[in-house]
Amino acid sequence: xxxxxxxxxxxxxxxxxxxxxxxxxxxxxxxxxxxxxxxxxxxxxxxxxxxxxxxxxxxxxxxxxxxxxxxxxxxxxxxxxxxxxxxxxxxxxxxxxxxxxxxxxxxxxxxxxxxxxxxxxxxxxxxxxxxxxxxxxxxxxxxxxxxxxxxxxxxxxxxxxxxxxxxxxxxxxxxxxxxxxxxxxxxxxxxxxxxxxxxxxxxxxxxxxxxxxxxxxxxxxxxxxxxxxxxxxxxxxxxxxxxxxxxxxxxxxxxxxxxxxxxxxxxxxxxxxxxxxxxxxxxxxxxxxxxxxxxxxxxxxxxxxxxxxxxxxxxxxxxxxxxxxxxxxxxxxxxxxxxxxxxxxxxxxxxxxxxxxxxxxxx
Amino acid sequence: xxxxxxxxxxxxxxxxxxxxxxxxxxxxxxxxxxxxxxxxxxxxxxxxxxxxxxxxxxxxxxxxxxxxxxxxxxxxxxxxxxxxxxxxxxxxxxxxxxxxxxxxxxxxxxxxxxxxxxxxxxxxxxxxxxxxxxxxxxxxxxxxxxxxxxxxxxxxxxxxxxxxxxxxxxxxxxxxxxxxxxxxxxxxxxxxxxxxxxxxxxxxxxxxxxxxxxxxxxxxxxxxxxxxxxxxxxxxxxxxxxxxxxxxxxxxxxxxxxxxxxxxxxxxxxxxxxxxxxxxxxxxxxxxxxxxxxxxxxxxxxxxxxxxxxxxxxxxxxxxxxxxxxxxx
Numbered sequence: 272x273x274x275x276x277x278x279x280x281x282x283x284x285x286x287x288x289x290x291x292x293x294x295x296x297x298x299x300x301x302x303x304x305x306x307x308x309x310x311x312x313x314x315x316x317x318x319x320x321x322x323x324x325x326x327x328x329x330x331x332x333x334x335x336x337x338x339x340x341x342x343x344x345x346x347x348x349x350x351x352x353x354x355x356x357x358x359x360x361x362x363x364x365x366x367x368x369x370x371x372x373x374x375x376x377x378x379x380x381x382x383x384x385x386x387x388x389x390x391x392x393x394x395x396x397x398x399x400x401x402x403x404x405x406x407x408x409x410x411x412x413x414x415x416x417x418x419x420x421x422x423x424x425x426x427x428x429x430x431x432x433x434x435x436x437x438x439x440x441x442x443x444x445x446x447x448x449x450x451x452x453x454x455x456x457x458x459x460x461x462x463x464x465x466x467x468x469x470x471x472x473x474x475x476x477x478x479x480x481x482x483x484x485x486x487x488x489x490x491x492x493x494x495x496x497x498x499x500x501x502x503x504x505x506x507x508x509x510x511x512x513x514x515x516x517x518x519x520x521x522x523x524x525x526x527x528x529x530x531x532x533x534x535x536x537x538x539x540x541x542x543x544x545x546x547x548x549x550x551x552x553x554x555x556x557x558x559x560x561x562x563x564x565x566x567x568x569x570x571x572x573x574x575x576x577x578x579x580x581x582x583x584x585x586x587x588x589x590x591x592x593x594x595x596x597x598x599x600x601x602x603x604x605x606x607x608x609x610x611x612x613x614x615x616x617x618x619x620x621x622x623x624x625x626x627x628x629x630x631x632x633x634x
Numbered sequence: 635x636x637x638x639x640x641x642x643x644x645x646x647x648x649x650x651x652x653x654x655x656x657x658x659x660x661x662x663x664x665x666x667x668x669x670x671x672x673x674x675x676x677x678x679x680x681x682x683x684x685x686x687x688x689x690x691x692x693x694x695x696x697x698x699x700x701x702x703x704x705x706x707x708x709x710x711x712x713x714x715x716x717x718x719x720x721x722x723x724x725x726x727x728x729x730x731x732x733x734x735x736x737x738x739x740x741x742x743x744x745x746x747x748x749x750x751x752x753x754x755x756x757x758x759x760x761x762x763x764x765x766x767x768x769x770x771x772x773x774x775x776x777x778x779x780x781x782x783x784x785x786x787x788x789x790x791x792x793x794x795x796x797x798x799x800x801x802x803x804x805x806x807x808x809x810x811x812x813x814x815x816x817x818x819x820x821x822x823x824x825x826x827x828x829x830x831x832x833x834x835x836x837x838x839x840x841x842x843x844x845x846x847x848x849x850x851x852x853x854x855x856x857x858x859x860x861x862x863x864x865x866x867x868x869x870x871x872x873x874x875x876x877x878x879x880x881x882x883x884x885x886x887x888x889x890x891x892x893x894x895x896x897x898x899x900x901x902x903x904x905x906x907x908x909x910x911x912x913x914x915x916x917x918x919x920x921x922x923x924x925x926x927x928x929x930x931x932x933x934x935x936x937x938x939x940x941x942x943x944x945x946x947x948x949x950x951x952x953x954x955x956x957x958x959x960x961x962x963x
Contacts, residue, residue, distance in 0.1 A: 533739065536734055537742070542757045553745075
């Protein structure tokens with residue numbers, strides 16, 4: 272039968288055709304993960320090279336600034352040699368890559384501390400803000416988007432469209448400033464936008480680096496309360512910025528699914544509304560997750576603005592400062608961190624998609 | 635009481651033109667047809683004649699801008715068009731089931747085939763999963779899916795078009811329907827597979843004692859598989875009756891043109907019929923909808939044509955039927 276040929280070649284559980292496998296003992300998800308991880312090194316190398324060249328094309332000569340306004344030409348050249356910036360750029364890059372490979376991101380020229388140590392110390396603050404903000408944004412955005420799609424054209428849909436348009440149009444830092452003005456200056460509801468914990472509170476002993484988790488672990492309700500209070504405004508700010516595109520995208524995805532032949536056929540099959548919604552939800556899941564993953568990676572930049580406004584002291588703020596000050600090693604370290612973070616997010620998303628999408632397992 | 639009786643069904647598409655003026659496209663203009671228990675009826679007509687739309691109205695699948703204007707569709711005496719969604723859901727997928735024209739995209743891509751056949755059973759009857767799964771396997775075997783137990787675990791993308799159409803037929807049979815509606819069930823399939831699918835569909839319909847309403851633009855399919863035929867043009871059934879009578883002695887000028895246009899007749903030396911533009915549903919002629927294209931139209935065709943009974947069950951909607959028929963005989 273001619274149409275059986277295509278059908279029987281498809282793999283089915285338990286009866287895969289005998290073929291040589293490179294990694295026979297591992298399950299498909301693990302093999303998939305290894306394939307993805309193999310791509311990480313070349314990407315990181317490319318990003319390193321790109322950043323390395325880019326910061327040096329910036330036009331700023333950091334050596335002149337570091338040496339100070341009174342330095343003589345000879346002194347400037349001494350500093351340059353000390354930093355290794357007198358060597359040819361390829362040699363500089365070779366040295367840098369060799370060090371990075373050993374886990375040494377170099378020292379910041381501004382504070383002379385190891386970049387990696389600074390980033391590591393500030394990372395929990397950034398991750399806390401980012402995950403809570405985007406998480407809250409998704410928690411708002413996905414149900415709103417779905418509800419809007421199910422009642423497409425009705426009042427809720429119209430309102431959600433206007434609201435998400437606002438979310439799109441508002442500049443993040445402006446929103447942060449306005450929130451501080453209203454909730455701190457005018458109403459006095461929010462704590463002062465100065466860091467991650469009140470100046471009055473005692474910092475909890477560091478375990479994870481997240482003040483919320485650490486103060487909970489230390490059973491210090493006062494510190495916990497303070498840390499949570501400090502989180503409210505910046506997280507809300509990020510959530511608003513994150514929710515707008517999630518609403519719009521989720522709505523569009525769900526509308527696409529609603530218009531498919533299989534939803535139509537499900538209606539013609541008399542499936543109850545509950546089943547129809549489940550079909551739409553399940554089929555929207557993969558594109559929505561993919562989008563939220565991209566959002567998470569994309570909002571690293573936005574969240575550094577929020578960090579700046581709220582004096583958050585996270586890795587984002589560190590990176591911004593480094594860029595403004597022309598601190599080459601710190602900028603390179605920051606970009607490397609952002610890249611690694613994005614890659615990690617994308618790998619997690621890919622893995623989720625792989626597990627949720629039967630078609631991706633076919634080949 | 636007929637199993638299915640569609641009476642004077644009117645559906646319009648309501649929209650606006652570029653200047654914002656309301657525009658109405660009269661897509662169905664009084665469709666009436668009946669189907670008896672155990673009959674197989676072929677609904678034929680050119681693209682845009684309203685064949686699929688008739689079925690969509692029947693199944694409660696009309697969506698804006700399509701609008702039901704008036705009419706009834708009695709299934710076992712119950713007007714489908716007057717039912718609310720919950721009541722309609724009890725019938726569709728169960729007593730009335732559907733085989734659609736794009737099998738591969740009509741299956742849920744993230745659900746195993748077997749689970750989808752389970753789902754349609756559980757939506758209509760309180761059956762256990764295990765029970766429904768066993769029946770799913772039985773059904774797959776019945777529609778000729780080899781190695782059904784293993785294939786039930788597969789996903790739609792692992793099926794070819796023909797195999798997916800077999801799955802849809804299995805789903806259509808799952809709740810023991812009394813009427814199966816097949817909307818161009820073989821479009822997009824290879825010619826050899828088309829015949830297999832139709833043979834399977836009609837033999838199972840007969841085995842189950844169900845009735846079949848099949849939409850097609852393939853006159854050969856109707857001649858081969860159906861007892862009755864209804865010919866549709868511009869949202870009107872212009873001629874209907876037993877297949878031998880309608881095809882043996884076509885009465886309506888449109889049916890004659892349609893039959894003359896089959897490749898076999900043209901090859902056999904028949905005169906190619908006058909080609910015509912598809913009807914403009916926004917500006918249908920007064921009276922007979924076919925009068926603009928009809929070679930024998932005259933002034934009388936500007937008035938509503940009469941329904942002429944030509945033989946038992948054979949009727950045509952035309953002013954000029956009686957003399958025409960005698961000339962042919």
